[in-house]
Protein backbone atom coordinates (compact mmCIF):
# COMPACT_ATOMS: atom_id res chain seq x y z
CA UNK A 1 0.00 0.00 0.00
CA UNK A 2 1.26 3.50 -0.80
CA UNK A 3 2.28 5.29 2.40
CA UNK A 4 2.79 8.67 0.78
CA UNK A 5 -0.43 10.35 1.83
CA UNK A 6 -1.54 13.12 4.18
CA UNK A 7 -5.17 12.05 4.51
CA UNK A 8 -6.94 8.90 3.57
CA UNK A 9 -10.55 7.78 3.68
CA UNK A 10 -11.28 4.09 3.19
CA UNK A 11 -14.88 3.14 2.49
CA UNK A 12 -16.20 5.82 4.81
CA UNK A 13 -19.92 6.11 5.45
CA UNK A 14 -21.74 8.43 7.80
CA UNK A 15 -25.43 8.87 8.41
CA UNK A 16 -27.48 11.07 10.70
CA UNK A 17 -30.44 9.20 12.18
CA UNK A 18 -30.79 6.98 9.11
CA UNK A 19 -30.07 9.76 6.59
CA UNK A 20 -27.02 8.67 4.56
CA UNK A 21 -24.72 11.67 4.03
CA UNK A 22 -21.50 9.88 3.14
CA UNK A 23 -21.79 6.49 1.49
CA UNK A 24 -18.74 4.28 0.97
CA UNK A 25 -16.38 7.12 0.14
CA UNK A 26 -12.69 6.46 -0.50
CA UNK A 27 -10.18 9.24 -1.03
CA UNK A 28 -6.43 9.79 -0.83
CA UNK A 29 -4.82 13.22 -0.50
CA UNK A 30 -1.07 13.44 -1.04
CA UNK A 31 1.25 15.72 0.98
CA UNK A 32 1.42 19.26 -0.38
CA UNK A 33 -1.65 18.86 -2.54
CA UNK A 34 -4.35 21.57 -2.68
CA UNK A 35 -7.63 19.73 -3.05
CA UNK A 36 -10.89 21.61 -3.50
CA UNK A 37 -14.22 19.92 -2.82
CA UNK A 38 -17.10 21.45 -4.76
CA UNK A 39 -20.65 20.27 -4.50
CA UNK A 40 -24.25 21.34 -4.16
CA UNK A 41 -25.50 22.74 -0.87
CA UNK A 42 -26.35 19.98 1.59
CA UNK A 43 -24.46 17.24 -0.25
CA UNK A 44 -22.22 16.51 2.72
CA UNK A 45 -19.14 18.72 2.27
CA UNK A 46 -18.97 19.90 5.88
CA UNK A 47 -19.69 16.39 7.11
CA UNK A 48 -16.80 15.12 4.98
CA UNK A 49 -14.47 17.79 6.36
CA UNK A 50 -15.52 17.01 9.93
CA UNK A 51 -14.84 13.32 9.34
CA UNK A 52 -11.41 14.22 7.90
CA UNK A 53 -10.61 16.42 10.92
CA UNK A 54 -11.70 13.75 13.38
CA UNK A 55 -14.40 16.02 14.84
CA UNK A 56 -16.99 13.54 13.59
CA UNK A 57 -16.65 9.75 13.72
CA UNK A 58 -17.61 7.81 10.60
CA UNK A 59 -20.44 5.27 10.92
CA UNK A 60 -18.16 2.81 9.14
CA UNK A 61 -14.83 2.82 7.34
CA UNK A 62 -11.52 4.33 8.39
CA UNK A 63 -9.89 7.75 8.34
CA UNK A 64 -6.08 7.97 8.49
CA UNK A 65 -4.17 11.20 8.96
CA UNK A 66 -0.42 11.75 8.75
CA UNK A 67 0.46 15.11 10.25
CA UNK A 68 -0.91 17.87 12.45
CA UNK A 69 -4.22 19.30 11.35
CA UNK A 70 -5.80 22.76 11.61
CA UNK A 71 -9.32 23.75 10.63
CA UNK A 72 -10.80 27.09 9.50
CA UNK A 73 -14.56 27.43 9.36
CA UNK A 74 -16.89 29.67 7.42
CA UNK A 75 -18.10 31.54 10.45
CA UNK A 76 -16.10 33.67 12.78
CA UNK A 77 -13.85 31.35 14.73
CA UNK A 78 -11.95 34.10 16.53
CA UNK A 79 -12.41 34.65 20.25
CA UNK A 80 -14.03 38.10 20.56
CA UNK A 81 -12.45 38.77 23.97
CA UNK A 82 -8.90 38.19 22.68
CA UNK A 83 -6.81 40.60 20.62
CA UNK A 84 -5.48 39.72 17.17
CA UNK A 85 -2.13 38.88 18.76
CA UNK A 86 -3.66 36.55 21.36
CA UNK A 87 -5.98 34.87 18.85
CA UNK A 88 -2.99 34.01 16.65
CA UNK A 89 -1.04 33.06 19.78
CA UNK A 90 -3.56 30.27 20.38
CA UNK A 91 -2.08 28.56 17.36
CA UNK A 92 1.29 28.67 19.07
CA UNK A 93 0.36 27.09 22.39
CA UNK A 94 2.83 24.28 21.74
CA UNK A 95 5.72 26.75 21.67
CA UNK A 96 7.17 27.19 25.18
CA UNK A 97 10.23 29.31 24.33
CA UNK A 98 8.97 32.86 24.89
CA UNK A 99 11.38 34.50 22.47
CA UNK A 100 10.68 32.02 19.70
CA UNK A 101 6.97 32.55 20.25
CA UNK A 102 7.30 36.35 20.01
CA UNK A 103 9.35 35.99 16.82
CA UNK A 104 6.83 33.65 15.24
CA UNK A 105 3.95 35.97 16.21
CA UNK A 106 5.69 38.95 14.65
CA UNK A 107 6.34 36.99 11.47
CA UNK A 108 2.72 35.86 11.19
CA UNK A 109 1.42 39.39 11.74
CA UNK A 110 3.76 40.60 9.01
CA UNK A 111 2.65 37.78 6.69
CA UNK A 112 -0.97 38.87 6.89
CA UNK A 113 0.07 42.54 6.94
CA UNK A 114 -1.77 43.32 10.16
CA UNK A 115 1.14 44.42 12.35
CA UNK A 116 -0.64 47.65 13.22
CA UNK A 117 -3.73 45.77 14.34
CA UNK A 118 -2.04 43.36 16.77
CA UNK A 119 -3.77 44.97 19.75
CA UNK A 120 -7.20 45.23 18.12
CA UNK A 121 -10.16 43.02 18.95
CA UNK A 122 -12.05 41.09 16.26
CA UNK A 123 -15.03 43.48 16.26
CA UNK A 124 -12.66 46.32 15.34
CA UNK A 125 -11.65 44.55 12.11
CA UNK A 126 -13.35 44.07 8.75
CA UNK A 127 -14.56 40.60 7.74
CA UNK A 128 -11.61 40.17 5.40
CA UNK A 129 -9.13 41.12 8.10
CA UNK A 130 -10.73 38.63 10.50
CA UNK A 131 -10.35 35.83 7.94
CA UNK A 132 -6.69 36.78 7.49
CA UNK A 133 -6.23 36.43 11.25
CA UNK A 134 -7.88 33.01 11.06
CA UNK A 135 -5.50 32.00 8.28
CA UNK A 136 -2.52 33.18 10.31
CA UNK A 137 -3.70 31.20 13.32
CA UNK A 138 -4.14 28.12 11.15
CA UNK A 139 -0.68 28.57 9.63
CA UNK A 140 0.95 29.09 13.04
CA UNK A 141 3.21 26.47 14.51
CA UNK A 142 3.89 23.08 13.05
CA UNK A 143 0.68 22.19 11.29
CA UNK A 144 0.91 20.10 8.13
CA UNK A 145 -2.67 20.01 6.95
CA UNK A 146 -5.22 22.80 6.60
CA UNK A 147 -8.91 22.03 6.38
CA UNK A 148 -10.93 25.03 5.24
CA UNK A 149 -14.72 25.02 5.17
CA UNK A 150 -15.96 27.83 2.91
CA UNK A 151 -13.60 30.27 4.64
CA UNK A 152 -14.41 33.21 2.33
CA UNK A 153 -18.06 32.66 1.58
CA UNK A 154 -19.34 35.26 4.06
CA UNK A 155 -17.22 38.00 2.44
CA UNK A 156 -18.03 40.39 -0.38
CA UNK A 157 -16.83 39.54 -3.89
CA UNK A 158 -13.82 41.85 -4.04
CA UNK A 159 -12.58 40.72 -0.63
CA UNK A 160 -12.98 37.10 -1.73
CA UNK A 161 -10.85 37.75 -4.81
CA UNK A 162 -8.19 39.41 -2.68
CA UNK A 163 -8.15 36.62 -0.11
CA UNK A 164 -7.74 33.91 -2.75
CA UNK A 165 -4.59 35.68 -3.85
CA UNK A 166 -3.55 36.11 -0.22
CA UNK A 167 -4.02 32.40 0.52
CA UNK A 168 -1.98 31.44 -2.55
CA UNK A 169 0.79 33.78 -1.40
CA UNK A 170 0.76 32.47 2.20
CA UNK A 171 0.91 28.87 1.03
CA UNK A 172 3.88 29.61 -1.21
CA UNK A 173 5.68 30.85 1.92
CA UNK A 174 4.36 28.14 4.23
CA UNK A 175 3.44 25.10 2.20
CA UNK A 176 0.70 22.85 3.55
CA UNK A 177 -1.57 20.09 2.41
CA UNK A 178 -4.94 21.78 1.92
CA UNK A 179 -8.49 20.52 1.72
CA UNK A 180 -10.71 23.45 0.80
CA UNK A 181 -14.49 23.15 0.71
CA UNK A 182 -16.47 25.61 -1.36
CA UNK A 183 -19.52 25.96 -3.54
CA UNK A 184 -17.73 28.75 -5.41
CA UNK A 185 -16.66 27.48 -8.84
CA UNK A 186 -14.27 30.39 -9.42
CA UNK A 187 -12.53 29.76 -6.14
CA UNK A 188 -12.07 26.10 -7.05
CA UNK A 189 -10.62 26.89 -10.49
CA UNK A 190 -8.28 29.59 -9.17
CA UNK A 191 -6.88 27.65 -6.23
CA UNK A 192 -6.92 23.90 -6.72
CA UNK A 193 -4.33 21.40 -7.82
CA UNK A 194 -7.22 18.95 -7.90
CA UNK A 195 -10.95 19.66 -7.90
CA UNK A 196 -13.31 16.94 -6.73
CA UNK A 197 -16.85 17.56 -7.92
CA UNK A 198 -19.27 15.94 -5.51
CA UNK A 199 -22.71 14.57 -6.28
CA UNK A 200 -25.93 15.33 -4.42
CA UNK A 201 -26.26 13.62 -1.03
CA UNK A 202 -24.90 11.07 -0.28
CA UNK A 203 -21.73 12.73 -1.54
CA UNK A 204 -19.78 10.72 -4.08
CA UNK A 205 -16.87 11.98 -6.17
CA UNK A 206 -18.53 12.54 -9.55
CA UNK A 207 -15.49 13.83 -11.41
CA UNK A 208 -11.95 14.85 -10.76
CA UNK A 209 -10.07 17.65 -12.46
CA UNK A 210 -6.34 18.43 -12.34
CA UNK A 211 -4.86 21.91 -12.69
CA UNK A 212 -1.15 22.52 -13.10
CA UNK A 213 -0.83 26.26 -13.77
CA UNK A 214 0.98 28.06 -10.93
CA UNK A 215 -0.91 30.11 -8.34
CA UNK A 216 -2.03 32.87 -8.10
CA UNK A 217 -4.13 32.41 -11.23
CA UNK A 218 -6.09 35.18 -12.84
CA UNK A 219 -9.79 34.62 -13.37
CA UNK A 220 -9.25 35.12 -17.09
CA UNK A 221 -6.36 32.63 -17.28
CA UNK A 222 -7.37 30.09 -19.97
CA UNK A 223 -6.81 27.15 -17.60
CA UNK A 224 -9.15 28.78 -15.07
CA UNK A 225 -11.82 29.53 -17.65
CA UNK A 226 -11.66 26.00 -18.99
CA UNK A 227 -11.79 24.47 -15.50
CA UNK A 228 -14.81 26.61 -14.60
CA UNK A 229 -16.61 25.38 -17.69
CA UNK A 230 -15.87 21.78 -16.81
CA UNK A 231 -16.94 22.16 -13.18
CA UNK A 232 -20.19 23.90 -14.18
CA UNK A 233 -20.87 21.08 -16.59
CA UNK A 234 -19.98 18.37 -14.06
CA UNK A 235 -22.29 19.93 -11.49
CA UNK A 236 -25.11 19.77 -14.06
CA UNK A 237 -25.39 23.56 -14.24
CA UNK A 238 -24.47 24.11 -17.92
CA UNK A 239 -27.04 25.64 -20.25
CA UNK A 240 -27.15 22.40 -22.25
CA UNK A 241 -27.91 20.45 -19.05
CA UNK A 242 -30.92 22.67 -18.39
CA UNK A 243 -32.15 22.20 -21.95
CA UNK A 244 -31.83 18.45 -21.58
CA UNK A 245 -33.71 18.48 -18.28
CA UNK A 246 -36.52 20.64 -19.68
CA UNK A 247 -36.82 18.36 -22.68
CA UNK A 248 -37.05 15.32 -20.41
CA UNK A 249 -39.63 17.07 -18.24
CA UNK A 250 -41.64 17.94 -21.31
CA UNK A 251 -41.88 14.39 -22.54
Ligand SMILES: Nc1ncnc2c1ncn2[C@@H]1O[C@H](COP(=O)(O)OP(=O)(O)O)[C@@H](O)[C@H]1O
Pocket residue numbers: 016021039040041042043044045046047048201
Ligand atom coordinates in the same frame (compact mmCIF):
# COMPACT_ATOMS: atom_id res chain seq x y z
N1 LIG B 1 -25.31 16.97 13.12
C1 LIG B 1 -26.22 16.67 12.19
N2 LIG B 1 -27.38 16.08 12.55
C2 LIG B 1 -28.30 15.74 11.62
N3 LIG B 1 -28.16 15.98 10.29
C3 LIG B 1 -27.05 16.57 9.88
C4 LIG B 1 -26.02 16.94 10.80
N4 LIG B 1 -25.01 17.51 10.10
C5 LIG B 1 -25.40 17.50 8.80
N5 LIG B 1 -26.61 16.92 8.68
C6 LIG B 1 -27.33 16.74 7.40
O1 LIG B 1 -26.41 16.17 6.48
C7 LIG B 1 -26.59 16.74 5.20
C8 LIG B 1 -25.28 17.31 4.70
O2 LIG B 1 -24.90 18.42 5.50
P1 LIG B 1 -23.53 19.20 5.30
O3 LIG B 1 -22.42 18.22 5.41
O4 LIG B 1 -23.54 20.32 6.26
O5 LIG B 1 -23.68 19.70 3.80
P2 LIG B 1 -22.87 20.84 3.00
O6 LIG B 1 -21.74 21.27 3.84
O7 LIG B 1 -22.45 20.16 1.72
O8 LIG B 1 -23.85 21.92 2.70
C9 LIG B 1 -27.70 17.76 5.31
O9 LIG B 1 -28.89 17.17 4.86
C10 LIG B 1 -27.76 18.04 6.79
O10 LIG B 1 -29.06 18.39 7.17
Ligand SMILES: [Mg+2]
Pocket residue numbers: 045046047
Ligand atom coordinates in the same frame (compact mmCIF):
# COMPACT_ATOMS: atom_id res chain seq x y z
MG1 LIG C 1 -21.19 23.16 4.64
